[in-house]
Amino acid sequence: MTEEKKEPKQEEPEPAEGKKLGRRDFLQGLSTLPVLGLFGAAVVQQARFDRKQKTKAAGTVKPRAGSVSDLNVALLGAGAQGEVLLNAMLKIPGLRFRAVCDIWTEYNRKKTVNLLRKYKHEPNAYENHEDMLAREKDLDAVVIATPDFWHSRHAVDCMKAGLHVYCEKEMSNTLEGARRMVMASRETKRLLQIGHQRRSNPRYIHCRERILGEAGMIGRIATVGGQWNRSAQPDLGWPARYAMPAERLKRYGFRSMAQFRNWRWYKGLGGGPIVDLGSHQIDIYNWFLGGRPVAVTANGGIDYYPASTHEWYDTVMAVYEYETPAGRTRAFYQTQTTNSSQGYFENFMGDAGTLLISESANRGAVYREPSAPAWDEWVRRGIVTAPVLSEDPAADAAAAVLDVRETVSPEKYGLPVEFTDPYHKPHLENFFDAVRGNAVLNCPAEVGYECAVTVLKVNASVEAARRLTFDPKEFEV
Amino acid sequence: MVPFPRIPQPVRQANASGDRLTLVALTVMRVAIGWHFLYEGLAKLLKGNWSAAGFLLQSKWALAPVFKWMANTPDVLAVVNAMNIWGLMAIGLGLMLGAFTRLAACAGMLLILLYYVCNPPLPGLYYSIPMEGNYLIVNKNIVELAALGVIAVTSTGRFAGIDRLLAAWFRKRSLKS
Numbered sequence A: 001m002t003e004e005k006k007e008p009k010q011e012e013p014e015p016a017e018g019k020k021l022g023r024r025d026f027l028q029g030l031s032t033l034p035v036l037g038l039f040g041a042a043v044v045q046q047a048r049f050d051r052k053q054k055t056k057a058a059g060t061v062k063p064r065a066g067s068v069s070d071l072n073v074a075l076l077g078a079g080a081q082g083e084v085l086l087n088a089m090l091k092i093p094g095l096r097f098r099a100v101c102d103i104w105t106e107y108n109r110k111k112t113v114n115l116l117r118k119y120k121h122e123p124n125a126y127e128n129h130e131d132m133l134a135r136e137k138d139l140d141a142v143v144i145a146t147p148d149f150w151h152s153r154h155a156v157d158c159m160k161a162g163l164h165v166y167c168e169k170e171m172s173n174t175l176e177g178a179r180r181m182v183m184a185s186r187e188t189k190r191l192l193q194i195g196h197q198r199r200s201n202p203r204y205i206h207c208r209e210r211i212l213g214e215a216g217m218i219g220r221i222a223t224v225g226g227q228w229n230r231s232a233q234p235d236l237g238w239p240a241r242y243a244m245p246a247e248r249l250k251r252y253g254f255r256s257m258a259q260f261r262n263w264r265w266y267k268g269l270g271g272g273p274i275v276d277l278g279s280h281q282i283d284i285y286n287w288f289l290g291g292r293p294v295a296v297t298a299n300g301g302i303d304y305y306p307a308s309t310h311e312w313y314d315t316v317m318a319v320y321e322y323e324t325p326a327g328r329t330r331a332f333y334q335t336q337t338t339n340s341s342q343g344y345f346e347n348f349m350g351d352a353g354t355l356l357i358s359e360s361a362n363r364g365a366v367y368r369e370p371s372a373p374a375w376d377e378w379v380r381r382g383i384v385t386a387p388v389l390s391e392d393p394a395a396d397a398a399a400a401v402l403d404v405r406e407t408v409s410p411e412k413y414g415l416p417v418e419f420t421d422p423y424h425k426p427h428l429e430n431f432f433d434a435v436r437g438n439a440v441l442n443c444p445a446e447v448g449y450e451c452a453v454t455v456l457k458v459n460a461s462v463e464a465a466r467r468l469t470f471d472p473k474e475f476e477v
Numbered sequence B: 001m002v003p004f005p006r007i008p009q010p011v012r013q014a015n016a017s018g019d020r021l022t023l024v025a026l027t028v029m030r031v032a033i034g035w036h037f038l039y040e041g042l043a044k045l046l047k048g049n050w051s052a053a054g055f056l057l058q059s060k061w062a063l064a065p066v067f068k069w070m071a072n073t074p075d076v077l078a079v080v081n082a083m084n085i086w087g088l089m090a091i092g093l094g095l096m097l098g099a100f101t102r103l104a105a106c107a108g109m110l111l112i113l114l115y116y117v118c119n120p121p122l123p124g125l126y127y128s129i130p131m132e133g134n135y136l137i138v139n140k141n142i143v144e145l146a147a148l149g150v151i152a153v154t155s156t157g158r159f160a161g162i163d164r165l166l167a168a169w170f171r172k173r174s175l176k177s
């Protein structure tokens, strides 16, 4: 102030007419420049934070091995799922497709061989897997995507022939079949990966290892919910001119083309929707809860489709009871095939928050219970992303008329892992890495077996119309 | 008769010799708005794939067809996107540093006015992009617009800003010629 009094003319808000620019004018003219520096520093810090969140998330994905020698691979079962797996495998370097085996030679097998030729593979085509194993002597691995009731026979024969096996879920439609697979894998020392592909999905791994494991941020999980609901669908058909001869169908265990196409719905061939769809998600219950169930109570039936063509239940609701290290957990699961409401997801409900996860289209979030301690640390550590505003304006409208008795809706945090590859690719990569000795299987035979024990009991409970318990010994082979 | 009220001192003086405190306060406001503009532009730039399309497609009210046409015409949209990013940043820098302050303030007002008429919170209009507050007719856009109006009519750039140097320089040039 005193300085200003000495130089009164420099108090002027702007340089006076005709006066020369002084030092003071420069200082004042550039006085807001430091704010730009502050701005720059803030932007750099924010960018660093964003980057850290991204790399932390990416840290859960294993780096790919460098140059690798080709593995010789066969595809056994080239139907809908065989094609999905093949498309994922075509994106994995270092695989050479040597053989395709499928009994529907006039349609699925032809289509698949043609697809592979387009990608410069020259696979030999087989109808019978024994012929293939007898002739193809330099195969390293086989990928099996035949109907469930063939898995055991196919996987065991392939392992005995010295191949490592990736076999689709359900491991088998019977526990005897599944047990034989575990035994064969142990005896032959071959790898057997079961196709519960969520076990290799980086988003699921992040949830299991970091959200539930490292942070434990959702607290004590007393209840779990999950479902796979899908729209009513007509039976699968086939182009009449590509129908298989009845004799061949019979040789491979099918009564008719219709049954061959819709094998999932038939007892002795598949396990119905609860096994087909539910096993993926019930496997997640086992994995995330870190235990096995002690009992299951299920209810279901053939409520909608004609029972003559649908031997398995189109609607099933099941409640599992788990004894986890933290205490008892009840896990509800339903699958229904007449309406797609809410699609498919698994929802883990802890006393501090909720973890909602689905394989579908990056659907997933973590919700903080309003009473839980703040989650800022987990955001900072890249375990979840900062909360996003409610995307549902209806929920806001409801909140506006909230009554004191209702709890406020919880904050929604995001998952920092994005996953844009084909769903099955990481699981297949994990398998081929393991074949090369660079990885441990994410879903070996024993894990697949535990899941089969867990899931197949649902059908038994529906049939028995009562609660069934699990003996811990049941899960062991 | 009560005499016609005179313009209060601080406002009138701000332009000329002015109360120092008023000018400091106005400068702080100018810098803050500049920061906001600069970061809005920079964040869009850093995002890499930012587009105004979502915002434009949401448009309601009288000019909605124009905004929707912009969003749906790729060439126009590209221009709109670029003008948003670079315009926001240029205005932000201008306000922050007090360079071409009046021009920057007027351009900022125009931009905000466009944002406002694209999605005005008028009675009965409803938006699905979530907003972080509750507004009726006046929203934060209007507040920022009004604040920029104050910046535009008070030359804080000549008080604390590069305009102080520019003004002197221009005056010297015009005196010479």
Ligand SMILES: NC(=O)c1ccc[n+]([C@@H]2O[C@H](COP(=O)([O-])OP(=O)(O)OC[C@H]3O[C@@H](n4cnc5c(N)ncnc54)[C@H](O)[C@@H]3O)[C@@H](O)[C@H]2O)c1
Binding pocket: A076, A077, A078, A079, A080, A081, A082, A101, A102, A103, A104, A108, A109, A127, A128, A129, A145, A146, A147, A148, A150, A168, A169, A170, A195, A196, A197, A252, A260, A261, A276
């Ligand atoms: N992991 C997943 O997300 C997922 C998704 C769908 C299906 N699946 C599993 O994949 C498997 C196949 O299902 P799909 O939907 O592709 O069925 P599908 O009926 O479309 O395909 C089965 C294929 O196996 C062939 N086949 C049948 N018996 C055979 C035999 N003895 N030898 C050789 N080939 C034989 C059929 O000709 C057909 O091409 C099932 O086990 C299913 O549970 C997994």
